[in-house]
Every structure is written in C-alpha cells, then in structure tokens.
Amino acid sequence: RRILKEEITAEDIAEVVARWTGIPLTKMLEEERAKLEKMEMELNKRVIGQDQAIKRVADVIRRSRAGIGDPNRPIGSFIFLGPTGVGKTELTKALGQFMFNDDSAIIRVDMSEYMERHSMSKLIGSPPGYVGYDESGQLTEAVRHRPYAVILFDEIEKAHPEVFNVLLQVIDEGRLTDGKGRVVNFKNTIIILTSNIGSQFVEKMESIGFSNNGKLQDYSNMKEKVMEALKDNFRPEFLNRLDEVIVFDILSEEALKEIVNLRIKTVRERLSGKGIDLEISDEALSYLAKAGYDPHYGARPLNRLIQNKILNPIASHIISSSFKKGDSVYVSVKGDELSIETKKGHTEGRTSRTRSPIRVKSKSSA
Numbered sequence: 343r344r345i346l347k348e349e350i351t352a353e354d355i356a357e358v359v360a361r362w363t364g365i366p367l368t369k370m371l372e373e374e375r376a377k378l379e380k381m382e383m384e385l386n387k388r389v390i391g392q393d394q395a396i397k398r399v400a401d402v403i404r405r406s407r408a409g410i411g412d413p414n415r416p417i418g419s420f421i422f423l424g425p426t427g428v429g430k431t432e433l434t435k436a437l438g439q440f441m442f443n444d445d446s447a448i449i450r451v452d453m454s455e456y457m458e459r460h461s462m463s464k465l466i467g468s469p470p471g472y473v474g475y476d477e478s479g480q481l482t483e484a485v486r487h488r489p490y491a492v493i494l495f496d497e498i499e500k501a502h503p504e505v506f507n508v509l510l511q512v513i514d515e516g517r518l519t520d521g522k523g524r525v526v527n528f529k530n531t532i533i534i535l536t537s538n539i540g541s542q543f544v545e546k547m548e549s550i551g552f553s554n555n556g557k558l559q560d561y562s563n564m565k566e567k568v569m570e571a572l573k574d575n576f577r578p579e580f581l582n583r584l585d586e587v588i589v590f591d592i593l594s595e596e597a598l599k600e601i602v603n604l605r606i607k608t609v610r611e612r613l614s615g616k617g618i619d620l621e622i623s624d625e626a627l628s629y630l631a632k633a634g635y636d637p638h639y640g641a642r643p644l645n646r647l648i649q650n651k652i653l654n655p656i657a658s659h660i661i662s663s664s665f666k667k668g669d670s671v672y673v674s675v676k677g678d679e680l681s682i683e684t685k686k687g688h689t690e691g692r693t694s695r696t697r698s699p700i701r702v703k704s705k706s707s708a
Contacts, residue, residue, distance in 0.1 A: 378404050381440065388436040389429045390604065391597025395422075395588045396433065402585045403441070403532075417441070419513045419533040419583070421498070423568055424590030425541050427640015431494075434534050438492045441532065449484045449493045449531075453501040462504050467521025481508075482520040490530045498535040499575055506580055509535075513583045535584075539575050540568030565589045593641060598631035601641050605648055606630075616660065617667030623674040630680075655682055 377384075381400040382393075389396060402418040405411045422430040439445035456464065467479035485491070495501075495509070512518055516529040568589050573581065581587065593601070606627070610620045634644030652673060659665040670685040 374407070377440075378407055384440055385433065385436050388439075388604075389433045390600045391593050392429045392433065392590055395429070395590055398586050398588055399433070399437070414529065415513065415516045416528050416531045416533050418585050419535075420586050420588055421535040421537060421572075421581075421584055422588055422590060423537055423540060423572065425592070425640055426538075426638065427636075427642035428590045428593055430536055430590055434492055434494050437532055437534075441492070442490050447488065447491045449481070449488065449491050451481060451493065451495050453495055453497050453499075453505070456501045456505050459502050459504050461502060462508060463521065465505065465508055466518055478522070479520045482518055482524075482526045485518075485526050485528060485531065486524075489527055492532045492534060493528075495533070495535045497538060499537050499539050506577070509533075510580060510583060537572070540571040540589075593635070595628075595631060598635055598641060599627050601644065602627050602630045602634065605644060609648065609653065613656070613671070617669075618656075618660075618665060619670040621670065621672045623672075625675040626673045626680060629675050651680060652682070659684070 378400075381403065382396050385396045385400070386393065399418065399420060402411075402420070406417045411417075422433070424430060434448060435445040438447040441447075451465075455461065463479075465479050465481040467482060481493075485493070498509075508518065512528050513533060516527065518526045518528065520526055569587070572587065606620070606622055613620050630644065630647065634647040635641055636643050656665065656671060665671070665684060666686075668686075672683045672685070674681050674683070
C-alpha cells in the first residue's frame with residue numbers, strides 16, 4: 343500500500359502529467375533545462391534595456407530549479423527599485439509567461455491597502471471569534487487557488503510594519519497559515535516587491551540627461567544612494583531574506599527605440615490582419631522614442647502617444663473606408679510633425695497623404 347506524502351512537489355506533478363500524456367518524465371525535465379538555459383534571451387525579447395536585472399533574476403531562478411537553492415523557500419524573492427516605466431511590471435509579467443506559460447499568472451497585492459495594523463487580517467483572514475472570520479484571506483486564498491504564480495507586492499513601503507512579519511514568513515519558510523488554520527504553500531511562487539524609495543535620485547540623474555551621457559560612475563553612485571535609502575526604511579533582517587535587491591537602469595535612447603520597435607511591431611501585426619502594410623522611418627522611431635518618454639513616467643506615455651497619433655488617424659480612415667485591403671501606410675517625420683502617407687493598392691493606383699500633428703514640445707498632450 344502506497345504511503346501518501348505530506349507535501350506534493352513539482353516533480354510529483356510532473357510524474358503524474360508524464361503518465362497522463364505518455365511523455366517521458368526525463369524528456370519533460372530536459373525541456374525545462376533547455377528552456378532555463380535560454381531564460382535571459384527570452385525575457386530580453388519583452389523587457390528592453392534591463393540586462394543586468396534579467397541576469398540576476400535568471401541566476402536565482404536557475405539556482406532554485408537546479409535543486410541547489412533552499413527547498414523550503416519560494417522559487418525566488420526580489421525587490422525591484424527604480425523609476426516608473428522602465429520595465430519592472432513588464433519583467434513581472436514576462437516571468438509569469440516564462441515560468442508558468444501565462445503572463446496573467448500574477449497575483450497583485452496593492453500594499454497601499456494594508457497601511458493599518460488590522461489590515462493584516464485581510465491578507466491571511468481573521469482568526470476564529472473575530473469579525474470577518476468567514477472571509478478568506480486575500481493573499482492566502484489567491485495562492486491556494488493558484489499555487490504556481492508570480493506574487494507582486496506593489497509599493498511595499500506603504501504597508502504597515504506588522505505586514506512585514508507576514509512577508510518574512512512567506513520568504514523565509516515558504517508557507518503561511520491562514521485564519522482558518524490551513525497551511526498555504528508558497529514554495530512554487532516567485533515573490534516580487536516593488537518600491538519607489540530612492541526614485542528621487544534616479545529622477546535627478548534623468549533631469550541632467552544622464553542616460554545619454556553614459557556617466558557610469560555617477561550612475562553607480564546613484565545606485566548606492568538608492569540602497570542607502572532602502573536600508574533607512576526597511577529592517578536588515580527583512581532585506582537579508584531577499585534573494586536579490588535590484589535597481590533598474592535608466593532607459594537609454596537606444597533602449598527606447600527598441601521599445602518603440604516592439605510597440606510598432608504589434609501595430610503592424612494588427613494592420614496586417616486587415617491587409618494593410620505599415621512602414622516607419624528611422625526618424626519617426628527616434629521621434630516617438632523622445633516624445634513618448636517622460637522622466638516621471640518612463641516609457642509609459644509611449645502607448646498613449648502611438649494610440650492617439652498613429653492608431654487613431656488610421657482607425658478613422660479604416661472606418662471611412664479610405665484605407666482598404668492592399669493599401670500601405672508610411673510614417674515619417676516632416677518638419678516637427680509626424681506624417682502619415684498612404685499608398686493605395688494597385689487597383690486604384692493613387693497616393694494620398696494625411697498628417698497627424700505630433701510636435702516635440704507637446705509631450706504632455708500625448
């Protein structure tokens with residue numbers, strides 16, 4: 343008679359799946375090893391300009407999956423620091439996709455909702471005899487239903503100090519006991535904390551054009567200041583439990599162009615589905631990179647810029663039937679504006695031109 347194990351491991355699940363699918367377990371594990379070897383390459387396809395952050399995350403993940411990490415802790419635990427819009431959230435999503443084949447495999451916890459001491463019960467549920475005992479903990483219940491996930495604790499500095507005791511247990515022991523006495527396993531999760539602490543030092547660097555000047559020593563000094571600010575706000579025993587503390591890089595002009603290329607690739611694929619080709623000049627790419635970047639919000643305004651100034655004019659022409667299957671759209675820069683030129687398909691043989699008024703000085707209106 344087979345004895346049941348107290349805890350089920352990833353290898354146990356793989357063995358069951360192997361029996362169901364007929365795929366040998368060794369082959370499944372070999373495929374994971376091959377995938378992990380290419381981890382940086384895959385993440386770099388989605389997260390631009392953050393090579394050092396990706397490398398440090400990948401090293402931790404591989405150490406865990408190789409079986410030489412602490413088996414009683416989550417797969418990895420990180421704190422992401424740096425300005426808004428440089429790739430912290432995108433790397434979180436990319437990790438969900440890479441590790442769990444689903445970029446929605448993310449449990450997001452907004453720490454601004456846990457600023458009061460009593461709010462800790464919202465995370466794990468209230469014990470018997472207390473108000474709200476019938477309600478499950480928001481964190482523990484989410485992990486019970488999705489034990490393989492990336493857990494994002496956003497703006498961790500806003501949480502009450504008592505909440506850190508809960509996080510310490512998750513990071514150090516890989517488990518939590520909820521208000522109903524049930525033990526919830528966190529060993530197959532990836533823990534990511536984000537914080538805006540020290541962001542003023544990064545913004546100061548950006549205001550003097552650091553990212554284009556390449557002053558590596560100055561940037562190193564800035565990172566040290568960010569780390570000092572972090573130590574002033576968090577207890578050493580908490581920071582020492584984390585696998586990595588990562589300060590994200592400022593986006594360079596080249597990185598911004600790559601991000602624009604990624605966004606334009608998505609637009610091109612949408613238009614291709616309607617039989618419309620899209621081309622964009624190097625000057626237009628540079629223009630979007632500059633106009634779509636803001637020191638306070640990083641590259642986040644870029645999507646809105648592309649929507650308002652490229653997609654909206656094209657959508658209007660599609661709705662009015664002036665753009666049809668077989669047409670081509672060419673985006674370039676004319677003067678201080680983006681120009682959208684359209685070339686009709688061969689059946690009509692004529693060219694028309696429209697202009698979308700994007701000006702360098704109008705970032706705030708994008």
